[in-house]
Amino acid sequence: MQPIPIDASGRFAGYASVFGAVDDGGDVVIAGAFAKSLAARGRANIRMLFQHDPKDPVGIWEAIAEDGFGLWVEGRLVGGVPRADALRRLIESRAIDGLSIGFRTVRAQREAATGHRRLLEIDLWEVSIVTFPMLKAARIAASGPAAAADGRLLRSLDAAISTLRS
Numbered sequence: 001m002q003p004i005p006i007d008a009s010g011r012f013a014g015y016a017s018v019f020g021a022v023d024d025g026g027d028v029v030i031a032g033a034f035a036k037s038l039a040a041r042g043r044a045n046i047r048m049l050f051q052h053d054p055k056d057p058v059g060i061w062e063a064i065a066e067d068g069f070g071l072w073v074e075g076r077l078v079g080g081v082p083r084a085d086a087l088r089r090l091i092e093s094r095a096i097d098g099l100s101i102g103f104r105t106v107r108a109q110r111e112a113a114t115g116h117r118r119l120l121e122i123d124l125w126e127v128s129i130v131t132f133p134m135l136k137a138a139r140i141a142a143s144g145p146a147a148a149a150d151g152r153l154l155r156s157l158d159a160a161i162s163t164l165r166s
Contacts, residue, residue: 005091005097005140005141009076010076010084010088013063013073014099014138014139014141015069015141016071016101017071017101023134024136025134028111034066036106037103038065043062044060046124047125047127048077049127050083050129054126057081058078058084058087058129059077062076070137096129096131099128099129099133099138099140101122103123103125104123107119107120
Protein backbone atom coordinates (compact mmCIF):
# COMPACT_ATOMS: atom_id res chain seq x y z
CA MET A 1 0.00 0.00 0.00
CA GLN A 2 1.34 3.44 -0.93
CA PRO A 3 1.77 6.01 1.84
CA ILE A 4 -0.78 8.80 1.96
CA PRO A 5 0.84 11.79 0.23
CA ILE A 6 -0.78 14.41 2.49
CA ASP A 7 -2.43 14.27 5.90
CA ALA A 8 -5.71 15.81 7.07
CA SER A 9 -3.95 18.97 8.32
CA GLY A 10 -2.30 19.54 4.92
CA ARG A 11 1.19 18.30 5.83
CA PHE A 12 3.34 16.63 3.19
CA ALA A 13 7.01 16.04 2.39
CA GLY A 14 9.28 15.12 -0.50
CA TYR A 15 12.32 16.03 -2.53
CA ALA A 16 12.28 19.46 -4.18
CA SER A 17 15.61 18.71 -5.88
CA VAL A 18 17.77 15.64 -6.41
CA PHE A 19 21.55 15.85 -6.62
CA GLY A 20 23.31 14.72 -9.78
CA ALA A 21 20.15 14.38 -11.89
CA VAL A 22 19.73 16.28 -15.17
CA ASP A 23 16.51 18.30 -15.38
CA ASP A 24 14.58 19.17 -18.55
CA GLY A 25 16.56 22.42 -18.86
CA GLY A 26 19.93 20.66 -18.73
CA ASP A 27 20.76 21.74 -15.16
CA VAL A 28 22.37 19.43 -12.59
CA VAL A 29 22.30 20.44 -8.91
CA ILE A 30 25.46 19.46 -7.03
CA ALA A 31 25.36 18.39 -3.36
CA GLY A 32 25.97 21.38 -1.08
CA ALA A 33 24.55 23.90 -3.58
CA PHE A 34 21.84 25.04 -1.15
CA ALA A 35 23.98 25.24 2.01
CA LYS A 36 24.80 28.98 2.03
CA SER A 37 21.31 30.01 0.99
CA LEU A 38 19.62 27.87 3.64
CA ALA A 39 21.97 29.24 6.29
CA ALA A 40 21.37 32.85 5.22
CA ARG A 41 17.63 32.74 4.54
CA GLY A 42 16.38 30.04 6.86
CA ARG A 43 13.29 28.08 5.92
CA ALA A 44 10.93 30.87 7.06
CA ASN A 45 12.10 33.07 4.18
CA ILE A 46 11.64 30.43 1.48
CA ARG A 47 8.10 30.58 0.16
CA MET A 48 5.71 27.79 -0.76
CA LEU A 49 3.99 28.76 -4.01
CA PHE A 50 1.81 27.12 -6.62
CA GLN A 51 3.36 26.95 -10.12
CA HIS A 52 6.08 29.51 -9.12
CA ASP A 53 3.46 32.29 -9.00
CA PRO A 54 4.40 34.88 -6.33
CA LYS A 55 0.72 35.91 -6.23
CA ASP A 56 -0.24 32.37 -5.24
CA PRO A 57 1.32 31.40 -1.86
CA VAL A 58 -0.32 28.25 -0.54
CA GLY A 59 1.49 27.25 2.64
CA ILE A 60 4.65 27.26 4.70
CA TRP A 61 7.77 25.11 4.75
CA GLU A 62 8.30 23.62 8.19
CA ALA A 63 11.64 21.97 7.35
CA ILE A 64 14.11 22.26 4.48
CA ALA A 65 17.41 20.39 4.51
CA GLU A 66 20.02 18.89 2.22
CA ASP A 67 20.78 15.20 2.67
CA GLY A 68 22.82 12.78 0.57
CA PHE A 69 20.04 12.48 -2.00
CA GLY A 70 18.79 16.04 -2.49
CA LEU A 71 16.78 18.87 -0.99
CA TRP A 72 14.19 17.39 1.41
CA VAL A 73 11.20 19.60 2.28
CA GLU A 74 8.38 19.24 4.77
CA GLY A 75 5.49 21.64 4.50
CA ARG A 76 1.92 22.44 5.37
CA LEU A 77 -0.78 23.92 3.18
CA VAL A 78 -2.68 26.74 4.91
CA GLY A 79 -6.31 25.76 5.39
CA GLY A 80 -8.96 28.27 4.36
CA VAL A 81 -6.92 29.47 1.39
CA PRO A 82 -8.99 28.34 -1.61
CA ARG A 83 -6.00 27.26 -3.73
CA ALA A 84 -4.41 25.44 -0.76
CA ASP A 85 -7.66 23.60 -0.01
CA ALA A 86 -7.92 22.54 -3.67
CA LEU A 87 -4.26 21.45 -3.69
CA ARG A 88 -4.78 19.33 -0.60
CA ARG A 89 -7.54 17.43 -2.38
CA LEU A 90 -5.48 17.13 -5.58
CA ILE A 91 -2.40 15.85 -3.72
CA GLU A 92 -4.52 13.46 -1.66
CA SER A 93 -5.97 11.96 -4.85
CA ARG A 94 -2.48 11.87 -6.43
CA ALA A 95 -3.61 14.15 -9.25
CA ILE A 96 -0.64 16.45 -8.59
CA ASP A 97 2.69 15.59 -6.95
CA GLY A 98 5.42 17.71 -8.52
CA LEU A 99 7.85 19.99 -6.70
CA SER A 100 10.12 22.61 -8.24
CA ILE A 101 12.68 25.11 -6.97
CA GLY A 102 12.74 28.82 -7.74
CA PHE A 103 16.26 30.22 -7.43
CA ARG A 104 19.02 32.52 -8.61
CA THR A 105 22.21 30.89 -9.79
CA VAL A 106 25.20 32.09 -7.75
CA ARG A 107 27.91 29.78 -9.11
CA ALA A 108 27.78 27.28 -11.96
CA GLN A 109 30.01 25.49 -14.46
CA ARG A 110 29.16 24.31 -17.96
CA GLU A 111 30.19 20.73 -18.78
CA ALA A 112 31.96 20.88 -22.14
CA ALA A 113 31.12 17.31 -23.14
CA THR A 114 27.37 17.46 -22.43
CA GLY A 115 26.54 21.17 -22.28
CA HIS A 116 24.84 20.61 -18.94
CA ARG A 117 25.07 23.37 -16.36
CA ARG A 118 26.36 22.16 -12.97
CA LEU A 119 24.78 24.32 -10.27
CA LEU A 120 27.39 24.64 -7.51
CA GLU A 121 25.71 27.39 -5.45
CA ILE A 122 22.04 28.36 -5.53
CA ASP A 123 20.19 31.23 -3.85
CA LEU A 124 16.89 29.47 -3.10
CA TRP A 125 13.84 31.75 -3.10
CA GLU A 126 10.91 29.37 -3.17
CA VAL A 127 9.76 25.80 -3.61
CA SER A 128 6.56 25.33 -5.59
CA ILE A 129 3.99 22.63 -5.93
CA VAL A 130 3.76 22.12 -9.69
CA THR A 131 1.95 20.04 -12.25
CA PHE A 132 5.03 19.34 -14.38
CA PRO A 133 8.39 19.49 -12.53
CA MET A 134 11.51 20.20 -14.60
CA LEU A 135 13.21 17.45 -12.59
CA LYS A 136 11.14 14.27 -12.86
CA ALA A 137 12.32 12.96 -9.45
CA ALA A 138 11.23 16.13 -7.57
CA ARG A 139 8.03 14.79 -6.05
CA ILE A 140 5.83 14.81 -2.99
CA ALA A 141 6.57 11.52 -1.26
CA ALA A 142 4.56 11.19 1.91
CA SER A 143 2.85 12.97 4.78
CA GLY A 144 2.83 13.45 8.50
CA PRO A 145 5.17 12.20 11.23
CA ALA A 146 6.35 9.18 9.20
CA ALA A 147 7.66 11.44 6.43
CA ALA A 148 9.38 13.71 8.95
CA ALA A 149 10.97 10.66 10.59
CA ASP A 150 12.08 9.36 7.17
CA GLY A 151 13.72 12.71 6.41
CA ARG A 152 15.49 12.79 9.79
CA LEU A 153 16.64 9.19 9.29
CA LEU A 154 18.02 9.95 5.82
CA ARG A 155 19.92 13.00 7.11
CA SER A 156 21.28 11.00 10.09
CA LEU A 157 22.46 8.19 7.81
CA ASP A 158 24.05 10.72 5.47
CA ALA A 159 25.90 12.38 8.37
CA ALA A 160 27.12 8.99 9.61
CA ILE A 161 28.37 8.02 6.15
CA SER A 162 30.15 11.37 5.79
CA THR A 163 31.85 10.85 9.16
CA LEU A 164 33.02 7.36 8.17
CA ARG A 165 34.47 8.70 4.91
CA SER A 166 36.47 11.39 6.76
